[in-house]
Amino acid sequence: MSFSSEDLAAIDTPAVLIDLDVARRNIERFQHYADQHGLRVRPHIKTHKLPAIAEMQLAAGAVGITCQKVSEAEAMVAGSRAITDVLITYNIVGAEKLEHLKALARKVTLSVVADSRAVVDGLSGAFRGEPQPLTVLVECDTGANRCGVLTPEAAEALAAHIHASPGLVFGGLMTYPPAGGEAAVERFMEEAKSRIEARGIVVPVITSGGSPTMMHAAEAPVTTEYRPGTYVYNDRSLVSRGVCGWDDCALNVLATVVSVPAPNRAIIDAGSKTLTSDLLGLTGYGHVLGRDDIMIDQLSEEHGRLVSQGPIGLAVGDKVRIVPNHACVVTNMVDAVVVTGDGRATPEKWPIVARGKIV
Amino acid sequence: MSFSSEDLAAIDTPAVLIDLDVARRNIERFQHYADQHGLRVRPHIKTHKLPAIAEMQLAAGAVGITCQKVSEAEAMVAGSRAITDVLITYNIVGAEKLEHLKALARKVTLSVVADSRAVVDGLSGAFRGEPQPLTVLVECDTGANRCGVLTPEAAEALAAHIHASPGLVFGGLMTYPPAGGEAAVERFMEEAKSRIEARGIVVPVITSGGSPTMMHAAEAPVTTEYRPGTYVYNDRSLVSRGVCGWDDCALNVLATVVSVPAPNRAIIDAGSKTLTSDLLGLTGYGHVLGRDDIMIDQLSEEHGRLVSQGPIGLAVGDKVRIVPNHACVVTNMVDAVVVTGDGRATPEKWPIVARGKIV
Structure with missing residues (x-):
């Protein structure tokens, strides 16, 4: 990372550091792959929750952004006029959320997903009186066993139901792929698409996503759009899967040693x-950069315990940089990140405007 | 919990619910035990991060509060004039934090801990010019293997060093007890106390803490003060240890079913x-209240997966109440909690003023 040692010495800890140059390289790497394979990119902003980084993704060629909750989308849209096209990959349920969704749909090109008639009927009830219909995609379970209709037949039936629902327009098919599941995605989506088209309904978008398998996205050629999230920062999980190296990790946690109670701890x-x-x-x-011998074997709320097989070689006051297991959830823990790169002479503090947006 | 079904229907989810009547009962239960055994109570506010609940604890008889970070203490002190005595059970390291600590010491009776000469020397350097000395306790590792000096001899040496350090006054001994470790606490603290007193240094406070073993605190009679945190809300972890029942859990997470993709999920x-x-x-x-058959077997950032051995028996839009594994960390995830009880006719939203205070 391009933080100088003076920069690091001046930062109060714990702090979350972002290197924009590394983030830009990560963004461009996947955009290049997607461009080569005719895939549109719609990054999931859960990883950074920052309008300014969404703008970098859009400038690189992304067609819009993905959010997970209505409140998250509201915060992102409020934070950047460049954000004009948002997909919320979540079943929106409940009167209060539907009101917020209607207000958001008047500001940007908005689409959501649904995996049941109950969710579709709630959306239709909210949007039947609106000036513009809401675009709704069918969420499909291609093996991740979370949300989603279980079969292409069920996708077909729900697509037809959306198509027939006042206030809604059918927008296509969405999935989060299972580990190594491009073949499963292709099989499910091909059949669902054929069935829906056989009813005379167009399937404009087939969207898949997930950083772990993103460099295999083109192996499911039925896919038109991909939604990676973590790829912008990367993390220990992606390094361990061989997707990237430590130098590709744009997010680090900076921490200070507060105790060395034993020679190896x-x-x-x-x-x-x-x-x-x-x-x-x-x-x-997490991984302590430059110290493969160290394991972070235990966390309390404000303590991380580092152990080594040999002497720990750290003193009170030393700072360490850590690549966390999962970058997205770390972003959500802090009110601001410390940003460098992109020509900055000194680090800046950026508030995480879409942090904690759970509703 | 005393939320009515109308209350619950009106609350947008996910939401963290607090029942003040249950919290008060939990506070009074431990205060009564402590009073009977001549133990002072200094609750750790990490569990609630709310000045109003600290005020309930102080009104019940607590002698002060415990915080884990300087910024957490600042937020609590700013939130209540009743908070006049704060122990920060953490090694404070670094110039910026020491400046904040000095400012805080001018407002309230403040004490901190240290487990090394490096930390003590930093504190002394900061406080040697201050009008009032800072009270510093020695953190002792009685078996939890986190921070703390490892032996009574080391505690004695560090106590003598604090005693001799300009700007500081020795305040006693502090530990976080190991599981079922009252005997270990008693053994360590008795010896450390004797050794320090043999040097002519008074040991005014011996403070231990932790909700899991709080009802055995008196089995280490050397202890003068106890610092339970989770006891105010309780959680699934404490229920599983037999410390309390589900009805004693003052914090619930309210969630809405957004998908029932399979009969048992x-x-x-x-x-x-x-x-x-x-x-x-x-x-x-977590535990879904009233549904012992359900396991929350997987979480994504915004999805919780519920599985049952039989039919799940839930529909889209249904609300469920969950006792989380660990109450303290849930408090830290939300900007506000929804509060009932204490004579309120309708629930109120309380901002978590000490949320996210990590520095």
Whole structure:
């Protein structure tokens, strides 16, 4: 990262550091792959929650952004006039959220997903009196076992229901792919698309997403659009999957050693309130850059415990830089990040405007 | 909980619900135990991060509060004039934090801990020119293997160093006890106390803490003060340890079912951004009240997956109440909680003023 040692010495810890030059390289790498394969890019902003980074993604060629909740989309749209096209990949349920959705639809090109008639009927009830219909995609479960209709037949039936619903227009198919599941995505989506088109309904978009498998996105050629999130920053989880290296990690946590109670143990001032307890299948809570021998084996809310097989070699007051297991959840823990790169002489503090937007 | 079904229907989700009547009962239960055993109570506010609940704890008989970071203490002190005595159970390291600590010491009776000469020397350097000395306790590792000096001899040496340091006054001994470790606390603290007193240095306070073992605090009679945190709300972790029952849980997460993709599976709108990934040794991410058959077996940031061995019996739009694994970390995820009880006719929204205070 391009923070100087003077920069790092001056930053109060724990702090979340962002290198915009690394982020830009990550953005351009996937945009280039997508351009080569005729895929549109619609990044998920959950990873950065920053309008300024969404603007970098749009400037690189993204067609719009993806958000997960209405309040998250509201914060992003309020933060940048460049954000004019938003997909919320979530079932929107409840009167209050539907009111917010209607207000947002008057400001930007908006689409959402649904995986049941109950959700579609709620959306139709809210939008049947609106000047513009709402675009609704069918969420499909291609193996991730979270939300989504389970079969192409069910996708067809729900697409037809959306198509027939006042206030709505059918926008296509959406999925979050299972691990290594491009073949499953292709099989499901091809069949669902054929069935829906056989009814005379157009399928304008087939959108998939997820950073772990993004460089294989073109292996499901039925896909028209891809929604990577973590790729902008990368993290220990993606390094462990071989998707990137440590130098591609644009987000680091800077922490200070506050205790060295035993020769092989040190305690830092970043705990689960900064690094989070997300393991994503890994052992330990992050990677200390330059110290492959160290394991972060335990977190309390404000303490991280570092252990080494040999001498820990750290003193009270030393600073360490950590690549967290999962970048997106770390962004959500802090009110601001410390940003460098893009020609800046000194680091800047950027508030995370879409942090904590859970409704 | 005393939220009515009309209250619950009107609350947008996910939301963190607090029942003040249950919290008050929890506060009074431990205060009564402590009073009976001559123990002072200094609750850790990390669990609620709310000045109004600290005021309830002080009104019940607490001698002051415990915070974990300087910024957390600042937010609490700014939020209530009743908060006049604060212990920060953390090694304060770094120029910026020491400046904040000095400012705080001019407002309230303040004490901190240290477990090394490096930390003590930093504190002394900051406070040697101040009008009032800073009270510093020695943090002792009685088996939790986090921070703390490892032996009574080391505690004695550090106490003598604090005693001899300009700007500081030795305040006693502090520990976070290991699981079931009252005997270990008693053994360590008795010896450290004798050694320090043999040098002619008074040991005014011996403070221990932790909700899991709080009802055994008196089994370490050397202890003068106890610092429970989670006890005010309780959580699934404490229920699983037999410390309390579900009716004693003053914090619930309210969530809405957004998808029922399979007969035995439902998805709610609370994920790791609300419930957090903290497991605390448990299986699953929380307990759905009234549904012992349901396991929350997987979280994404905004999705919680509920599975049952039989039919899930939930529909899109249904609301569920969840006792999270760990109450303290849930408080930190939201900007506000929804509060009932204490004679309120309708729920109120309270901002979490000490949320996200990590520095």
